[in-house]
Amino acid sequence: xxxxxxxxxxxxxxxxxxxxxxxxxxxxxxxxxxxxxxxxxxxxxxxxxxxxxxxxxxxxxxxxxxxxxxxxxxxxxxxxxxxxxxxxxxxxxxxxxxxxxxxxxxxxxxxxxxxxxxxxxxxxxxxxxxxxxxxxxxxxxxxxxxxxxxxxxxxxxxxxxxxxxxxxxxxxxxxxxxxxxxxxxxxxxxxxxxxxxxxxxxxxxxxxxxxxxxxxxxxxxxxxxxxxxxxxxxxxxxxxxxxxxxxxxxxxxxxxxxxxxxxxxxxxxxxxxxxxxxxxxxxxxxxxxxxxxxxxxxxxxxxxxxxxxxxxxxxxxxxxxxxxxxxxxxxxxxxxxxxxxxxxxxxxxxxxxxxxxxxxxxxxxxxxxxxxxxxxxxxxxxxxxxxxxxxxxxxxxxxxxxxxxxxxxxxxxxxxxxxxxxx
Amino acid sequence: xxxxxxxxxxxxxxxxxxxxxxxxxxxxxxxxxxxxxxxxxxxxxxxxxxxxxxxxxxxxxxxxxxxxxxxxxxxxxxxxxxxxxxxxxxxxxxxxxxxxxxxxxxxxxxxxxxxxxxxxxxxxxxxxxxxxxxxxxxxxxxxxxxxxxxxxxxxxxxxxxxxxxxxxxxxxxxxxxxxxxxxxxxxxxxxxxxxxxxxxxxxxxxxxxxxxxxxxxxxxxxxxxxxxxxxxxxxxxxxxxxxxxxxxxxxxxxxxxxxxxxxxxxxxxxxxxxxxxxxxxxxxxxxxxxxxxxxxxxxxxxxxxxxxxxxxxxxxxxxxxxxxxxxxxxxxxxxxxxxxxxxxxxxxxxxxxxxxxxxxxxxxxxxxxxxxxxxxxxxxxxxxxxxxxxxxxxxxxxxxxxxxxxxxxxxxxxxxxxxxxxxxxx
Numbered sequence: 001x002x003x004x005x006x007x008x009x010x011x012x013x014x015x016x017x018x019x020x021x022x023x024x025x026x027x028x029x030x031x032x033x034x035x036x037x038x039x040x041x042x043x044x045x046x047x048x049x050x051x052x053x054x055x056x057x058x059x060x061x062x063x064x065x066x067x068x069x070x071x072x073x074x075x076x077x078x079x080x081x082x083x084x085x086x087x088x089x090x091x092x093x094x095x096x097x098x099x100x101x102x103x104x105x106x107x108x109x110x111x112x113x114x115x116x117x118x119x120x121x122x123x124x125x126x127x128x129x130x131x132x133x134x135x136x137x138x139x140x141x142x143x144x145x146x147x148x149x150x151x152x153x154x155x156x157x158x159x160x161x162x163x164x165x166x167x168x169x170x171x172x173x174x175x176x177x178x179x180x181x182x183x184x185x186x187x188x189x190x191x192x193x194x195x196x197x198x199x200x201x202x203x204x205x206x207x208x209x210x211x212x213x214x215x216x217x218x219x220x221x222x223x224x225x226x227x228x229x230x231x232x233x234x235x236x237x238x239x240x241x242x243x244x245x246x247x248x249x250x251x252x253x254x255x256x257x258x259x260x261x262x263x264x265x266x267x268x269x270x271x272x273x274x275x276x277x278x279x280x281x282x283x284x285x286x287x288x289x290x291x292x293x294x295x296x297x298x299x300x301x302x303x304x305x306x307x308x309x310x311x312x313x314x315x316x317x318x319x320x321x322x323x324x325x326x327x328x329x330x331x332x333x334x335x336x337x338x339x340x341x342x343x344x345x346x347x348x349x350x351x352x353x354x355x356x357x358x359x360x361x362x363x364x365x366x367x368x369x370x371x372x373x374x375x376x377x378x379x380x381x382x383x384x385x386x387x388x389x390x391x392x393x394x395x396x397x398x399x400x401x402x403x404x405x406x407x408x409x410x411x412x413x414x415x416x417x418x419x420x421x422x423x
Numbered sequence: 424x425x426x427x428x429x430x431x432x433x434x435x436x437x438x439x440x441x442x443x444x445x446x447x448x449x450x451x452x453x454x455x456x457x458x459x460x461x462x463x464x465x466x467x468x469x470x471x472x473x474x475x476x477x478x479x480x481x482x483x484x485x486x487x488x489x490x491x492x493x494x495x496x497x498x499x500x501x502x503x504x505x506x507x508x509x510x511x512x513x514x515x516x517x518x519x520x521x522x523x524x525x526x527x528x529x530x531x532x533x534x535x536x537x538x539x540x541x542x543x544x545x546x547x548x549x550x551x552x553x554x555x556x557x558x559x560x561x562x563x564x565x566x567x568x569x570x571x572x573x574x575x576x577x578x579x580x581x582x583x584x585x586x587x588x589x590x591x592x593x594x595x596x597x598x599x600x601x602x603x604x605x606x607x608x609x610x611x612x613x614x615x616x617x618x619x620x621x622x623x624x625x626x627x628x629x630x631x632x633x634x635x636x637x638x639x640x641x642x643x644x645x646x647x648x649x650x651x652x653x654x655x656x657x658x659x660x661x662x663x664x665x666x667x668x669x670x671x672x673x674x675x676x677x678x679x680x681x682x683x684x685x686x687x688x689x690x691x692x693x694x695x696x697x698x699x700x701x702x703x704x705x706x707x708x709x710x711x712x713x714x715x716x717x718x719x720x721x722x723x724x725x726x727x728x729x730x731x732x733x734x735x736x737x738x739x740x741x742x743x744x745x746x747x748x749x750x751x752x753x754x755x756x757x758x759x760x761x762x763x764x765x766x767x768x769x770x771x772x773x774x775x776x777x778x779x780x781x782x783x784x785x786x787x788x789x790x791x792x793x794x795x796x797x798x799x800x801x802x803x804x805x806x807x808x809x810x811x812x813x814x815x816x817x818x819x820x821x822x823x824x825x826x827x828x829x830x831x832x833x834x835x836x837x838x839x840x841x842x843x844x845x846x847x848x849x
Contacts, residue, residue, distance in 0.1 A: 044556055069702075097699060098714065106593060107571045115555075118545050121633050122552030127471035134634040135702040135832055138535060139572070139593035144833025147697045153711060155695040156835060157601060160536075160591035162573045168590060175608060197570065199548055199559035200541070204567035261614075265524065265584035267577065278586050281525070340571075396567070397577035399589060 005174035005256045006408070008249040009088025009237030010349050011080035013189060015051035015230050015336040019083060023346070024353045027361040028381050032335050034213040034228050039193045047207040049216050050193055051230025051337025069132040070145060071110025072231075073191035077142045080235035081150065081185050088237040089250050090183060092150045101154035101181050102146045103173045104235070105165025105188035105341035106139040111197035113137055118196075146185060154181045162395030163303065165341030166233065167259070167403045170348060173238035174256040182243050187345035189233035201229055204396065206307050217334045219304035220311045220366045220373035227306040227333070233342020234349045253352040257388070258292070258404035260285025267397045273309035276317035279392075279400040283321045286390060286402035294322045297404075298386045299360055299378075301347045303394045304331040305338070306365075312372040314394070325376040328384070334365025344393035348403065351389035355407045359383050432610045432690040433844060434787045435679050436515025436672030438507035438621075441771045441781055442478035442665055445487065446510060450771075450781070451788045454796040455817040459770045461663050462648045464627065472632040474641035476648040478665035478772025479627060482506075496565050498540040501578050503668030503777070504531055504623035508579045511619060515672040516684060519583055528587035528615040529580045530606040531670075532598030532622030534776030534831075536572030536591075539628040544569070579619060579670075587615045596738075596831030597695070598622050599669070599779025600839050604693030606673050607839075616675045622780035623668030631664065638703060640740060650800050652773075654737035654766035655744050655812045657803035662738040665772025669780040671787065676844075688790040688825075691840040694718035698834040705742050705830065709750025712828055715838035716754035723840050725824060727758035732795045732820075734782045734827040735812075737766020738773050743830060745807045750828070752810075763820070765813040769799040779829045779837070786825035786841045794819045 012019055015033035016026035026033060034051050042048045058067055058075045061082070067075065081102075085092065092100055114137035117129040135141055140158045147156055155176055159168045166188045173186035192201060201207055208226035210216040217228040244252060260282035266272040287294065300322070302314055318327065332350060339346060354360050363377045387407045394400055437447045443460030444450030453460065460478045469475035480503070484494040487506045497505065508529075512519070519527065544566055548557035568574040573591050580589045588609055592602040599622030606620030635641040642661035644651045652663040679686055696711040696718075720727070736747055751759040767785055768778065789795050794817050801814035824842045829835070 041556060045559055098696060102697075107573075115545070117634075118542060118630060119549065119552045119555065121630055122546055122549065124552075125471075127629060127633055129630065129633040129637055131637045133630075134638055134640070137634075138595060138832070140534075140595040140831075140833045140835070141702075143594070144697075144702050144835070147699050147834050148701065151699045153697045153699045153834075156594070156697045156833075157605070157695070158593045160571065160573045160593050161576075161589070162571050165573075172605075175612065179608075195556045196545055196548065199557050199562050200566045200570040202559050202567075203562050203564055261588040261590075262525075262586055263529070263577070263580045263589040265580055265586055267581050281586070395573055395577075396571065397574060398580060399573065399577065 003178045004241040005177040005238050006241045006244055007236050007253045007352060008239045008244050008251060009084040009090060011083030011235045012349055013053055013076040013080045014232035014346055015053060020349060020353060023349060026335060027332050027350060030362060030364055032214050034216060034337050037193060040195050045198055046202055046209045049213055049228050053232045069136060071113035071136050071191060073110050073189060074142045074145050076189040076191065076232055077146060077235060080189055081146050084185065084235045084237045090237055095182060097151040097153040099154060099182035100152040101156050101176055101184040102143045102152045103157045103169050103176060103184050103186050104143050105159045105169040107160065107162055107165065107190050107340045108192055108197055109139045110137045110141055111191055112194040115194045115196045161399040163340050163344055164393045164395035164399040164401040166345030167391060167393045167401040168261060170238060170256060170403055171259040171261060177238060177240045182240050184238045185235055186238050187233060187235040188341040190340040190342040191231050192229050192340060193231050217306050218365045219306040219331060220315060220369050222368045222370045224306045224308050224311055224370060227338040230337025230339045233339050234345040252408040254355050254405045254407055257406040258286040258290025260402045262400045264398035270309050273313050276313040280317040280320045282400040282402040283390060283392060286404040290404040292388055292404060294326060297327050297388050297390050299354060299389045300327045300329050301351055301391045302329055302331055303392055304333045308370060315373040315375055318375060327376060328378050329375045330360055330363040330378040332364050347391045351391050351405050355386045355389060358386055360386060429611045430613060431676035432607050432673050433676050433679050434671050434687040434690055435674045435684045436511040437784050437787055438510030439669045439781060439784050440480060440503045440507050441667040442480050445482060447784060454767050454770050455794055457797045457799050457815050457817060459649045459799050461651050461772055466627045467629055473636040473643050474632060475645040476651045476663055477627050478663060480666055497578055498537045498569055499625035500533060500623045501575050503625060504575050504579055505582060507621060507668045507670040508619050511670040511672050524584055525586045526616040527585045528609055528618040529576045529585050529589045530602045530618055530620045531576040532592045532602030532776045532780060533572050533575050533624050534595045534598050535624060535626045537569030539625050540569040542628050542630045575623060594831060594835045595833050596775050597779055597829035597835040597837040598776030600827060600829040600837045601695060603671060603780060603783050604839055607690045607693045610673055610675050616678045618673045619670050620673050621668060621670035622777045624775045624777040625666045626775050627664060627666050652739050652769045653800040654739040654769050654798055655808045656801050657805035659739045661740050662773040665774035667774045667777050667781055669784040671783060686844050687787040688841045689844045691842045692719035692722035693839045695837045698836060700834055703832050705746040707746060707749060709746045709753055712750035712830060712836040713753035715836050719838045719840045727755040730762050730824050730826050731822040732789055732825045733762055733764040734786050734825060735764050735766045736828050736830045737768050739768060748808045748810055759810055763795050763811050763813045763818055765796055765798045767796050782827050783839060786827050789825055790822045790841060790843050793821055795822060
């Protein structure tokens, strides 16, 4: 694959903020954005906390008719994609539409919309749903809408690998660029906060039932007791390096330098959680593809599930690959909640912003590491060289993904020919 | 990336769970006999719905080899996937050694995943739609796995202890073809040597019926279920829902040759485009489907005259069949009038994400067996659908190159080419 994929635009719609700048400010100041669920009355549920997107308002940004036809999940993606394209200064109108793709991860679709329509269907004898149920609920709804909105007519896709999906979508975006597509909107957002979707999540037995927002989601900590769900995520512009240079993209945040996607071949039971060999292998594969040794990785952002068995397994994998305290680790899911595939996409944003600022925001939520979870946590926000970041994520029932991002100053710049668009 | 320099991909195993044919062999015999499997819906009471027919699988999980625990844990669509995967793996003769498992992946498509299970549990937890704040205490222990369909590929991966790349693709009605296309690229790129690739869907439930009723996409012709699905016929009135699954074993050519595997055909090329037009509507000119076809033809270095068979999307809606016919003419020119085209949805219905994989199984079997399945129920010529749709009776002919296409809500347009294996890539 001669074509190289770089990230040139970032859009964030998350509990940590409605832009990359707000997200960064939240992380560097360590503000916890988890709170009581306000989208609906969650008093009757065992889990009552979440990371919510405050001030989500699409009025005036999205046509009223489209707002009615889509779920909150799609609204968040509209805003994130718009931001990402603006950030990249990439106007789809100036592109061949077949040179722009949308490859997003999805986990659970348009939950609130779907529940409303299920209610309409079952609470009345007529057994009817509205005309938009068929286009708003299913997993591909958001990609379809973005494709229309931005005239992205290249190869589009929708990937479902639970929380690993955000990384997988960026991997597939890199493959899509390698096959000749100029630019790809990638990443993912998730809207898991409807009553029925929350009831489903409670059945994973992985949700925290703690009530103190600042102590509810403590990955790797002695008091870890599950995760707090959250909504939102990130959409990024992944672009062919030559094309980005040729058009004078304002920022190249980093290169997708390597990846490794493996599967445990085991379901996520507590008994199976201890096996992290394949997770470690995904990290090694990502580094091998990116031509990097463990010593060349400046920072690792982990999955940080917050379930003790899974945390120990993750720490064991990191230690197996990097050695004891072999790589600085920082995690911010305790501030936002776990956004599923949106969370791994958001971690990629954090990695890119850390490279840009040469600054690592302190890890959050691990005041006292549990036995077996003694990693080199970044305890205070600090300046350091951030050249290469490994972002890691796991999806329920065995999915492991690792994505290696590299600072643009480490790129071997293509020859001048790129500037005039030849080659 | 052209086929020339890249690793070549072949199909070495096939498994199918389809209405009227619960194995690849039974499925193939059913559709080459031109027998339809559509009937009045029995999986739920269809009386309140506009469209009351579907193609259902008479599926008995125990008879299909699933344990009581598999059956409890896995939704019906996952069960289809497990059974199709088991048949494909056995058929391939693969010995999944520890070393090979690290180079083996699973890529499965599904359009609606666990929707049927989600709806059934919703009815309980909401007390038949009365509660907005549903009562979580009654929830099925496996409900989270119904919400997030990554469980489909994960269950298959866990069954075989696969350690390579695993993914679920959910691009609506093109999920099956897109999943096999994704797997094709993984093998081409060297990310895997073997991939179990396919799709499964079991969408037959009230919410699916109501959703398609609301936009009049499914047929209201309930009086003669066997003739309800009439792709390309002038009197067609919409599609007929189906369910099922299929899994193919995709394998890198030299790997397959080294173990002297039976090779059904080569997976020659895959492409996708999107119409960026409308969530459900199609442009009458079929430009994007034609561009996807152009791309696979270019990748495989084929001329239109070399295409032996087209396994059409052929859903049987007014709009689709016209759109697709236009796309074939646009991409293939005069050859479009000569190439036999059929829609197996006339017999096994439209199983949303699953059908694309079932159709790729049909393409593999057509190449292997030298026969193309017919379009059942084709009687009346439509002036806008004026190609050779292989009416009602299968046709024996050497199938060197089979093209399959898919089209779905969200504007997805996909194309895939399978071809008889030749020593040299084209």
